[in-house]
Amino acid sequence: MRRLKHRFGKYARKSGAKPGLQHPYGLEVTCHHMPDWSEQIVQDWFANRAAPSRTSGDRSIHIQRPGVEARELKIKGAGFRGGPIRFGKLLNRGPVFPQFDYDGRRMLDIASSHDGAYEGGASMQQAVTEWRVSRELETLGYDVVPCLGYGSVTDGTHRSWFSVFDWDTSWLDNLDPPNGSPEIYQDLALRSGELTLELAIKHDLIGFSWLVRDADGRKMLKDLHPFRRADEINVSRVSWVMQTVFALHINALAKSVFARNWYGEDALPDAPLWPLWAACPDYTRDEWDKLRFSLVAKFMITDPEDFSAESLQTRLETDRLTRRLLELCPEKFAGSP
Structure with a gap:
């Protein structure tokens, strides 16, 4: 772990600022686990000595x-x-990413969502989890975009985090034509x-992600x-299903949004x-719409005043998707048949 105090402040990249211009707002950058070459690029970026080749999203640069x-450093x-x-x-x-207790009751975990980060930054939980999960999946034999490490940057009052x-x-990451295609x-x-389902069942890792494709189709x-990692102390059969449903639901919402952005409003209704x-x-759009309102909206996005574990169990057993997840839940979690 190395720290480097920069005298190039958080306003250095405003319009008209020049590389090397000193400001009274110093930044201190701390890097973890990174190879030297990548740390140097990171330090140069926050010191205003490097320019991006491109940006991606609201908080990433290459x-x-x-x-x-x-090759780039992201x-x-x-x-x-x-x-x-x-x-x-x-x-x-x-979206806030909730956890669920043994009965399926929602518990908020703000740090894992974007709302726990400053604009343009990441939370500590996001940065560290990204690195640890990437390393673990690579060890398990999955193809992952290599995460080289993570770090933090502070202006003396606030601290933000990043991963590289x-x-x-x-x-192939952005599938906006002509880069990609609906197929x-x-x-x-x-x-x-x-992969969302496989990681939850085989490796107790519940969450959502995306994929990039190389020239060979990998x-x-x-x-x-x-x-997050599910374990028998904190997770029951019901909470495992709730966590997995929420991950699949966010994945589904994302596919719908990007389908509209990339291919048009009505181009891919099944996305x-x-x-x-x-x-x-063979899950249908009507079934998903009902699930969104009867389960996601009532039990995952808000906290019902009249929460009932029995009522939730009935809802999980009624829908075909959640009923199947009850069947797929690993036996080690309490409440599994």
Whole structure:
């Protein structure tokens, strides 16, 4: 772990600022587990000595690796849309990623969601989880986008976190035409649902993620920060199902949003169902709409005043998707048949 105090502050990348310009707002950057070459790029970025080759999303930048063709370092939590981190300004857009107790009652975990991070940054939980889950899945034999480490940056009052990745410029991530196609999108979406279920059943890792594809068609997991490990002390059969349903539901919502953004409002009406078909291959849009209102809205997004474990159990046994997940839940969790 190394720390480097920068005299180039959080306002250094505003319009008109020049590299090397000193400001009274010093940043201190701490890096964990990174190889030296990647740490140098990170330090240069926060010191305003490096320019991004491109941005992705609201908080990630890519920087060309010096002397290495077609390779970049991606920093997630590098700043808001290629600018500085907005220290002290928390996101407030969700989705909050809840946990569920033995009876299935919602418990909020703000730190794992975007709302626990400053604009342009990440929470400690997001950054550390991304690195640890990536390493574990790689050890288990899964293809993942290499997470090289994580770190934090503080302005002396606030602290924000980030994670770093080795990135190949040929990887297919954004499927907006002409980069991708509906067929490629469906293939990745179906596989993402399969992996969500597989990781929950075989490895007690419950969460949602996305995939990139290389030139040979190999699919690699990315965005692994929303994962948790289920264990027999804290998780029952019902809470395992609730956690897994929520992960699949967020996956489904994401597929619907990106389908509209990339291919048009009505181009891919089944897109939100693709991740759900891993558990229930003929699940319908009507069934998902009913599940969203009867289970997700009532028990996952809000806290019902009249919560009843028996009522929740009935709802889980009524829907085909959740009934199938009750059957797939590993036997070690309490309440499993």
